[in-house]
Amino acid sequence: xxxxxxxxxxxxxxxxxxxxxxxxxxxxxxxxxxxxxxxxxxxxxxxxxxxxxxxxxxxxxxxxxxxxxxxxxxxxxxxxxxxxxxxxxxxxxxxxxxxxxxxxxxxxxxxxxxxxxxxxxx
Amino acid sequence: xxxxxxxxxxxxxxxxxxxxxxxxxxxxxxxxxxxxxxxxxxxxxxxxxxxxxxxxxxxxxxxxxxxxxxxxxxxxxxxxxxxxxxxxxxxxxxxxxxxxxxxxxxxxxxxxxxxxxxxxxxxxxxxxxxxxxxxxxxxxxxxxxxxxxxxxxxxxxxxxxxxxxxxxxxxxxxxxxxxxxxxxxxxxxxxxxxxxxxxxxxxxxxxxxxxxxxxxxxxxxxxxxxxxxxxxxxxxxxxxxxxxxxxxxxxxxxxxxxxxxxxxxxxxxxxxxxxxxxxxxxxxxxxxxxxxxxxxxxxxxxxxxxxxxxxxxxxxxxxxxxxxxxxxxxxxxxxxxxxxxxxxxxxxxxxxxxxxxxxxxxxxxxxxxxxxxxxxxxxxxxxxxxxxx
Numbered sequence: 001x002x003x004x005x006x007x008x009x010x011x012x013x014x015x016x017x018x019x020x021x022x023x024x025x026x027x028x029x030x031x032x033x034x035x036x037x038x039x040x041x042x043x044x045x046x047x048x049x050x051x052x053x054x055x056x057x058x059x060x061x062x063x064x065x066x067x068x069x070x071x072x073x074x075x076x077x078x079x080x081x082x083x084x085x086x087x088x089x090x091x092x093x094x095x096x097x098x099x100x101x102x103x104x105x106x107x108x109x110x111x112x113x114x115x116x117x118x119x120x121x122x
Numbered sequence: 123x124x125x126x127x128x129x130x131x132x133x134x135x136x137x138x139x140x141x142x143x144x145x146x147x148x149x150x151x152x153x154x155x156x157x158x159x160x161x162x163x164x165x166x167x168x169x170x171x172x173x174x175x176x177x178x179x180x181x182x183x184x185x186x187x188x189x190x191x192x193x194x195x196x197x198x199x200x201x202x203x204x205x206x207x208x209x210x211x212x213x214x215x216x217x218x219x220x221x222x223x224x225x226x227x228x229x230x231x232x233x234x235x236x237x238x239x240x241x242x243x244x245x246x247x248x249x250x251x252x253x254x255x256x257x258x259x260x261x262x263x264x265x266x267x268x269x270x271x272x273x274x275x276x277x278x279x280x281x282x283x284x285x286x287x288x289x290x291x292x293x294x295x296x297x298x299x300x301x302x303x304x305x306x307x308x309x310x311x312x313x314x315x316x317x318x319x320x321x322x323x324x325x326x327x328x329x330x331x332x333x334x335x336x337x338x339x340x341x342x343x344x345x346x347x348x349x350x351x352x353x354x355x356x357x358x359x360x361x362x363x364x365x366x367x368x369x370x371x372x373x374x375x376x377x378x379x380x381x382x383x384x385x386x387x388x389x390x391x392x393x394x395x396x397x398x399x400x401x402x403x404x405x406x407x408x409x410x411x412x413x414x415x416x417x418x419x420x421x422x423x424x425x426x427x428x429x430x431x432x433x434x435x436x437x438x439x440x441x442x443x444x445x446x447x448x449x450x451x452x453x454x455x456x457x458x459x460x461x462x463x464x465x466x467x468x469x470x471x472x473x474x475x476x477x478x479x480x481x482x483x484x485x486x487x488x489x490x491x492x493x494x495x496x497x498x499x500x501x502x503x504x505x506x507x508x509x510x511x
Contacts, residue, residue, distance in 0.1 A: 006257065032258040032374070057273035057280075057378060060325045061265050073262055073269050073324075075373055085262050085373040094325060098280040112261035 005033035005044070012046070013107050018114045019046045020082055031082035051104040052079040053116055060093040072096050076116055090117040124362075124393040129511045131217045132350035132357035135164025135343035136467045141456055142307050144337040145238050149178070150191050153233030156339035157192060164343045165354030166227060171343070173198035173219055173228030175212035179236070179459045180246075188231065198225040204367060204501070205494025206407055208232075209462035211365040211501035213344070220346050230466075233339030234459040259371050265324060267409065268332065270372035270496035272324035275412035278379050279326060281427065286326055288430030289411040290317035293330050293453055295439035296408060300450025302440060302480035307336060308454040331411040333451075338458035340467050358473045359511060361396065361487075362504040364389025372496040382500040383420035383491060390489075391422075394504035398422035401504075402485040403472045404444060405465040407493040408451040414438070417491050418446070421502065445482050448472060462492035466503070473507050486510050 003011070005021070009032075012019045021030040025042025037044055053076040060070050072093035077083050088096045089105055096118075105117035137159025140152030153176075161168050174196045178184035185201035188194075198219040204211050209230055216228040251260050264270065278284045294314060300306035312330070320328035350357035366382035366389070368375050375381075391397055398421060406417040415429035423444060424432040432438075438446035449455040449468040456464060469488040471477050487510050490503045 010257075057277040059269050059272040059276060059327075060322070061263070061269055062322050062324065071263070073264055073273070075273060075378075083373055085259050085264065085371075087262055098277060108261070110261060112257070 005035055008046070009033045010112070013114070014111050016107050018049060018104060018107065020049050020078070020080060021045065022047045029078070029080035029082045031078070031084050047080070049104070050079050053077060053102050053104070055088065055096060055098050055100045055102060056083055057098055058088065058096040074116070076102060084114070086114060086116045088117065089115045090121045125395065127217050127221060128361050128393055128395065129359040129506070130347055131220050131344050132347050132359045133342050133466070133470050133505070134345050134350050134353045134355055134357055135160040135162070135166065136470045137163055137341050138464070138467060139339045140233065140235070141305060141338045142336055143238050144235050147235065149233045149235050150187065152235065152337065152339040153188065153231050153341070154191055156233060156341040157229055157231045160231070160341035160343050161229065163355060166343065168192060168194070171227050171229045172196050173216060173225035175200040175216060175228060175230045176232060177201050177203040177208045177460070179234060196225065198228065204365070204499035206409065206460040206462050207365065207492030207494035207499045207501040208460060210363070210466060210490055210492035210503050211499070213360055213363040213503055214365065216344050217360060217363070220344060226345065226349070228344045229341060230344070230463060231339070231341035232460060232463045235337045236459045237335055237337040256371055259373055266372070267496045268327065269324045270378070271410040271412055272327045273372065274378035274416065274497060275326050275410070278412060278415065278430070281379060282430065284415065284430030286318060287314065288415065288434060289326070289331055290314050291433045291435070292408065292411040292414045292438070293317045295433065295436060295442070296447055296451040296453040298436070298439040299448050299480055300454035303450050303455060306450035306455040307334060308450070327410060327412070333409045333453055333457035336456050336458045338456050338464065340463035342463065342466055342470065356474050357508065358470045359506050359508070360503060361506045361510065362390035362392070362394030363502070364393065365499065365501040367499045370495055370498050375497060378497060379416065380426065381416055381420050381497050383417050383493070383502065386500040386502040387421040387491070390502035390504050396487060396504060401487050401489045403448060403469065403482045403488045404446045405469045405488065406447060406491040407461050407465060408447055408453050409457070409461070409493065411453065413493060414446060416497070417493070421489065421491060440480070448477065448480050448482065462501070465490050465492065469505050473505055
């Protein structure tokens with residue numbers, strides 16, 4: 001079935017694969033997925049990001065233990081040059097710092113999220 | 123060309139209603155109360171209104187029921203929805219419509235009963251997920267708008283050395299102004315220690331770094347300057363207005379510390395022919411304490427990165443170097459969902475000279491700055507008395 005880039009993105013995630021786009025004309029990396037390059041209007045192709053990113057900003061959202069407890073929310077800058085929302089896992093939420101190098105940890109159990117973890121965590 | 127519209131239109135009426143808790147009233151009812159108050163304040167009748175701008179947090183076709191409820195037949199309607207900045211951003215389209223003769227009197231109006239509403243935040247979030255999708259943010263449960271502003275604050279602290287005490291200075295200044303405003307909802311004394319001890323909600327923002335959730339409605343009326351002189355109130359002229367939109371989601375903005383306010387401000391200053399150093403009183407949308415710091419920088423009141431130090435020591439409170447958010451702001455006066463019309467009303471009152479204990483002596487030039495979404499849309503207006511024309 002012919003689908004749009006949003007369905008394709010989540011289909012990749014369902015197979016455990018994180019993909020972003022790159023413009024075949026101006027070579028810009030693009031996230032989130034679109035039907036045409038937001039910089040030049042060019043045609044977009046899927047690429048697999050290398051996996052490295054740096055924390056642009058981070059917060060610990062406070063929640064009662066009954067509601068699931070505190071959790072991290074972050075914006076990370078991927079090596080390819082795009083920013084995305086994520087959660088940094090395998091570390092206490094408040095221990096996440098701006099500028100911290102992180103690596104992709106995989107697709108979340110919900111199949112909707114891509115999680116990152118600090119570099120050096122196995 | 124924009125310069126030619128400087129001072130062509132004046133705000134001649136302002137009104138508010140349902141401030142705090144409007145138990146038993148609908149959004150439309152308090153909106154209509156504020157609208158009638160603003161029209162009466164101008165010395166006009168509702169049938170004189172032939173232009174309407176409005177927007178709703180909940181209803182996407184909101185202008186139509188407002189036309190119906192108020193009994194209007196407008197020749198100009200604008201319901202551009204940019205979040206909380208909308209009611210500042212509505213000025214320039216209205217100025218064009220008034221200047222061209224498309225209409226003669228524009229009513230800007232807004233109301234929300236989010237405090238007493240029976241619709242829970244959980245239900246609204248669920249509906250938004252479907253009707254207003256952000257599939258690259260929602261799955262991370264970002265608790266927006268709060269968490270994006272928290273990440274802006276964290277990044278500002280990281281880049282510029284801003285401290286939680288600096289954020290608290292914004293909260294304390296707002297509270298000090300609120301204590302001079304009988305309409306303000308949070309007026310009890312507050313100390314630095316209490317602000318710093320308030321529970322974290324999304325680090326580095328504590329509960330007292332966040333605006334209130336209230337009911338309330340606000341409205342104002344614009345007419346051409348030539349007609350303004352014959353109406354009931356001292357006219358407050360719109361000297362400049364500029365709006366910029368950088369997107370919707372925090373994750374897609376180019377920066378969380380340099381906002382579109384720099385561009386909206388430049389446009390408004392250029393149209394008005396003034397600069398930050400000319401401004402007597404500043405009303406900026408303080409949904410969170412970090413907002414005031416970001417906007418004072420982006421609007422040129424201090425260099426980028428210096429906002430934290432600029433607000434320290436009571437500099438933006440009563441008796442300080444620059445009066446900011448003289449009603450007490452969204453932090454301590456009122457915040458019913460989208461706040462842009464309320465800061466406009468406060469600026470009009472300051473320039474009329476009717477603010478009582480919080481009045482800025484000799485205020486002739488005011489800056490109003492609205493913010494929408496998660497730092498997504500920014501709209502700046504410069505208002506002035508006849509002396510500034």
